[in-house]
Every structure is written in C-alpha cells, then in structure tokens.
Amino acid sequence: MSGHSKWATTKHKKAIIDAKRGKAFTRLAKEITVAARIGGGDPEGNPRLRTAMLKAREENMPMDNIKKAIQRGTGEIPGAHYEECQFEGHGPKGVAVMLKVQTDNKNRTVPELRTIFSKNGGNLGENGCVSWMFDQKGMISLEWPGATEDKAMELALETGADEFRLHENGIDLITSPADFSTVLESVKSRKLVPTFAEITMIPQTSVHLDGKDAQMMVRLMEALEEHDDVENVWSNFDIPDALLEQLLSGNP
Template structure:
C-alpha cells in the first residue's frame, strides 16, 4: 500500500493537472449519484453521501455540480444506473491488483479493464482470485493539518480503530469493517468530517519488484485509473527507495 502511495505522488507531479481534475470530477460525480440513489439526498442521514460530498469539496468541485449530482441520484434519473463492480488480477512480477469500479455498462468496463491488464504485463482473473492477498478494512482519511501524528493516533485508538498510517498529505485511520461507522462518528467529534471514509483493502504482504517491473506496473495502474469507470486500484507491491529515485528522476 505504501508503494502505491508513492506511485500516486509521482504521477501527481507528472500528470497534466486539468485533465487529472476532470477525471477526478467524473469519478466523484458518480459516487455522489450512487450514494444519493442508495441512501437519499440528505447527507446528515446518509453517511456515504456525506463522505462523497466531503471528497468533492476537497477537490474544489463547484457547489452546483455537487447539488445536481445529488438530485440526479435521488431522483433515479435515466442513465444513472451505476453498479459497483470489482475486478481482480495479477500484474508484472506477480503483483496482485484489485480494481473497484462504478459502471453503467459491465461489458464495456470489463473489456477495457481486461485490455489494460493484457497490454501491460498482467492478466485479469476471476472474482476472489486475488482478494485473499488483502484484508477488508474500514478507512477514514483526514488531511495532515487537523492534528499531529501522535494526537491522531491516540484519538484513533480511543475511538476503536486498529491502525493509523500518515504520509506528507493525510492521516489514514484503519478499522474493522463493522467498526467503521462508530470510529468515524467518534473522530468527527474531534476533527469534523473526514475527507473520505469507506470500506477498502490492505495487502497482507507486499511483493518486491525491480525497476523494469515497476515501470510496467505503474503504467498499468495509470491506464486503469485513467478509466472513468474505475474508482480505485489497490496493489500489493513494494519498490525500493533506489528504484523509486530512478523512476522519479
């Protein structure tokens, strides 16, 4: 997971920001629609929608866009029949990948994901073919500025969380899946609404890959994340600081 975070930081610096922003908005809008469709248009009574709204605000999405997406979802508008789909497969070096998507066309998304794997040194498998390499967890994300690492760790443990991971931008609190809501509520009392809270995946162990494998894997992840249907890609790789420095250079 740490390796994936490093990759994201590299791509953030290299990507064209306008294009990246448009892709982020597309993914956030889909999450707003499906959250409102499943749980209603009131964020105070719909935790998933509240999280989606918070994420949209962090991305500086215009208020009108957020409100229109919520209305579309709550109204069950035609063309907004998104469903959640999970794809699993292996990338270069035997790295396991989980791809989570929101799609209105399973055939199209499956074809595009399969093509991405096959063109970049991977192979798409069946559902549950790699999930055993990961733990299902609750994940709550706050910006780094809300608290220092020690204070956040203390608050997370007191709230019933299992672990905390901090980088140069965020604190990520991990919980058992059935404790996600309880921990989120407790942390909100101290730090307000999180940037994100959702069920996610954490690798049980990581696989070390070399420079050539990393280049191909990062391209695969980039292509997958560039797909409008794909919401998140999780991988269990590990890259040495030396290799990361070469790729970053």
C-alpha cells in the first residue's frame, strides 16, 4: 500500500505544477465533458460531475471553462467527442497497471500507449488481465506525522470512513465510492486539508520493486501520466519511500 499511497500524494503535488502549464485544466475539462455527457449537466443529480467540478475548483479552473466543458458534454455547444476507455497491462516484474483514458481518436491512442509500455519494461495487455486485482474505493490521505492507531480510528469513526491505514507520514481514510463526498466534507469540516482525495482503484496486493526495476517503473508511470489522453493511472508497485522520493527527484 505504501507505494500506491505515496504515488497518489506525489501525483497531487504534480497536478499543481501541471496546472501552471494548462495540462491539468485540459484533463479536468475532458472529465467534466464526459461526466456531463453520461449523466447530464446537473451536478446535483450527477455525482461524477459534482466530483469533477469540485476538483476543477480546487485547481482554480475558471468557472467559464467549467461551464463550457459541461455544455460540450450536453451538446449545447460543439466540441470533440471523447470516448472513455480502460486499458490494462504489466510493468517490470509483472506489476499490474490500469489506465483510464479519454480520447477522441482511439486508433491513435492505442499504439502510442503500447509503445510507452514496451519502452519502459512493460506490455499493454487485454482488458481484464489485471483489473481483478483492484477495488474501487474513495481514498483521502492526510499528513499526520506521529499519528497513533487510536487517533486514526477515532477520525475514521467520526467521519464515517470504512477503514483507515497508517503510513510513515500520516493516514489514509478508505470509503465506498458512494460515501466518498460525505466523508471528504466531514474531514474538511474539521479543518483538515487532504494531500490527496479522490475515488481511485486500490490494489489488493503489491509487488516490491527496487534497483533498476523501480527506476523503470517510475519512468513508465511518468510517461503514461504525461500522455494527453491518460486521465488516471493505477498500479500495485511497492517502492520504498526513500527510494521513490530519490527517483522522483531525478537522482537515481
């Protein structure tokens, strides 16, 4: 779990940098458009759209951009038609990798993803090859150095989380997808600021990596997340925190 949690926190920090380049806005707009197309343009009756809009506001996306993305989804204004796809594959040492992709040209995206996998010690597989290793859950990560099990359990009970997981720098609260928004609001009402909060795919087991395998896995994750059509990447790798920080800093 440590690798998953650590990468999730790092991805949140990276999103702030991406936002400055406009990349995060593009991905958020795609998600809002797809959510509106599937479930309608009213966030009150569309939980997925409501969550996407909340994330967009947290990244300071202008309301005009959000409104236009919704209108593209509902067909009120013209725009690209994004198809939502799931892809699965393996990284070094058989690490499981799942992708959520939103693309307007699947015939272009698939070979590009296959190339990224092959260049970084992995391979793109068939749908279903690794998805059975993951559970869809809400995850809210909090920096809380020195947190005790009793304190973490107390917070989980008070906020309505299903479970908690202690790690080196804090805790993760785990929820069902349906309860995620309620638990998140409860956390924020206590003046706690999550380092990561979203409905995600949590691996049931993990694969320990070090050395060259760890280095190659980080390159694969970064390359996949850099692809414009990739909305989310999930994996079950477990790289020691110190090594992961070193690799992410660009000092292998």
